[in-house]
Amino acid sequence: MNLDELNQIKTIALQAATAAQTTEEIEAVRIEYLSRKGRLPLLMAELKNVPAEEKPLFGKAVNELKKELTECIQARQSEAAPKTQQPLFDCSQPGQWQSLGTRHPITQITERITSIFQTLGFTVADGPDIETVFNNFDALNTPADHPSRDEQDTFYLNSGELLRCHTSPVQIRYMKENKPPIRIISPGRCYRRDTSDATHSANFHQIEGLYIDEEVSLADLKATLNHFARELMGPKAEIRFRPHYFPFTEPSVEVDIKHDKLGWIEVLGAGLVDPNVFINVGYDPACCSGFAFGMGIERIAMILFGINDIRHLYENDQRFLAQF
Numbered sequence: 001m002n003l004d005e006l007n008q009i010k011t012i013a014l015q016a017a018t019a020a021q022t023t024e025e026i027e028a029v030r031i032e033y034l035s036r037k038g039r040l041p042l043l044m045a046e047l048k049n050v051p052a053e054e055k056p057l058f059g060k061a062v063n064e065l066k067k068e069l070t071e072c073i074q075a076r077q078s079e080a081a082p083k084t085q086q087p088l089f090d091c092s093q094p095g096q097w098q099s100l101g102t103r104h105p106i107t108q109i110t111e112r113i114t115s116i117f118q119t120l121g122f123t124v125a126d127g128p129d130i131e132t133v134f135n136n137f138d139a140l141n142t143p144a145d146h147p148s149r150d151e152q153d154t155f156y157l158n159s160g161e162l163l164r165c166h167t168s169p170v171q172i173r174y175m176k177e178n179k180p181p182i183r184i185i186s187p188g189r190c191y192r193r194d195t196s197d198a199t200h201s202a203n204f205h206q207i208e209g210l211y212i213d214e215e216v217s218l219a220d221l222k223a224t225l226n227h228f229a230r231e232l233m234g235p236k237a238e239i240r241f242r243p244h245y246f247p248f249t250e251p252s253v254e255v256d257i258k259h260d261k262l263g264w265i266e267v268l269g270a271g272l273v274d275p276n277v278f279i280n281v282g283y284d285p286a287c288c289s290g291f292a293f294g295m296g297i298e299r300i301a302m303i304l305f306g307i308n309d310i311r312h313l314y315e316n317d318q319r320f321l322a323q324f
């Protein structure tokens with residue numbers, strides 16, 4: 001026995017494996033060559049009759065043949081195996097239930113408030129979290145010494161910009177780009193340097209509203225917010241205005257809504273747009289007037305859902321979130 005003869009056997013064996021069609025035929029080839037008394041073990045036994053200088057090569061070649069033939073036969077067997085039939089789909093079996101997530105309470109309240117104003121013709125306007133000092137403070141008529149400008153209260157960035165501390169700068173952006181009449185509602189994230197506790201978070205959400213036309217009055221504001229309060233808290237809800245101060249509105253009010261169980265609760269700030277704000281965006285205050293309002297979403301979510309700690313809203317605990 002020598003290497004040439006071995007190569008002939010190899011060719012014949014591989015041809016036999018390739019030619020075999022049925023699983024039985026393929027199995028027969030396997031038994032003929034690879035079984036314990038098959039041809040390959042016999043070839044190994046031949047090793048002793050091989051000339052000494054060919055021995056290492058011969059042994060290696062037999063091992064290679066064994067490997068190649070085994071792989072070939074396995075591949076042929078899986079090709080020839082009858083394809084297992086897919087089980088029939090049984091539509092009488094109960095389905096596999098995938099549990100659905102819920103929308104976050106902040107998202108739910110944001111959508112609810114937004115849609116109340118959308119039915120009144122307001123459209124959603126957006127603004128960036130990183131704002132200019134001008135849009136966040138100056139254009140909103142906030143005096144240079146106003147406490148909210150303090151570094152203790154607002155996050156300033158190295159770029160000279162800041163993280164907006166309210167959604168009111170969206171008013172400025174929108175007015176600069178559009179002419180009256182304007183009816184917008186702007187939900188979004190806000191940032192303040194507050195220490196986190198049950199009612200404060202450095203990161204929270206507000207919704208801003210702005211309405212500008214000719215001869216808009218406090219009565220328009222009150223009617224609009226009255227409608228809003230009833231849609232939000234039920235047909236018996238009432239609102240009341242308390243005089244207040246905001247730099248960007250004159251007059252300014254704080255608005256309480258009467259909740260059927262909790263009584264009067266402070267819900268938002270509002271007022272008639274200050275003429276200085278109109279001047280800052282290039283409007284003529286003699287030709288237009290309007291109202292604006294802003295409210296904290298967390299606060300409303302906490303009231304409506306009976307949540308007693310704002311931090312629950314940010315912890316992403318399934319046991320909490322699954323309740324809404």
Ligand code: DAH
Pocket residue numbers: 165166167168208209246248249268269270271291292293294295
């Ligand atoms: N920006 C105010 C705040 O963060 C809320 C606010 C009050 C917005 C009165 C307004 C407004 O548009 O007219 O506390």
